[in-house]
Amino acid sequence: MTHGAYSDAVIDALAAEYADQVITASPVLALDRFAWSLRTWARAEARAELIHRHLAQHGIINNRGTPRTSLLVMLAASERVAARGRDELGLSPAGSAKIAALLRSAGESALSPDERRLLLGMEDGTR
Known part of the structure; x- marks a missing residue:
């Protein structure tokens, strides 16, 4: 395996x-309604991170x-x-403000x- 992406x-x-x-x-993201978006975002973020690591180690030019x-x-x-997932989940300033307003x-x-x-x-600590 090279990079894992x-x-x-x-x-x-x-x-x-x-x-x-x-x-x-952000405990509200544990709600079932966010499960698909959270999974899609996390997988994309992970894939990007794995590629970044590989490119940082090996460069953008191959052998x-x-x-x-x-x-x-x-x-x-x-x-x-x-x-897009960060924005939709409220993980960016603009996304967070939009969700709060909604x-x-x-x-x-x-x-x-x-x-x-x-x-x-979650609010009373019994989670």
């Missing part, structure tokens, strides 16, 4: 770390003297997905009963 096992392990860190920082085009293309695509305007009615119970548990 094609390995689901390697990507999933790093993505799980990222998801755990984000949920610790034949040509650019590592497939890695650079995959890196750009992964970074786009990761950036939640303020929608109020508790935007949450299912299970989500309300989960969030109440």
Whole structure:
């Protein structure tokens, strides 16, 4: 294995770390409604990180003297997905402000009963 960016096992392990860190920082992202977006973001972020590490160690030029085009293309695509995911999940300043405004305007009615119970548990420390 070279960089791991094609390995689901390697990507999933790093993505799980990222998801755990984000949920610790923003517990609302543990809600089921965020699961798919969180997984997509974390996998894209992990793939981009693995490619960055590889390129940092080996450079963008391969041993034949040509650019590592497939890695650079995959890196750009992964970074786009990761950036969009950060914004959608509120992990960027603009995304966070947008989500806060939406939640303020929608109020508790935007949450299912299970989500309300989960969030109440998070607020009182019983999570």
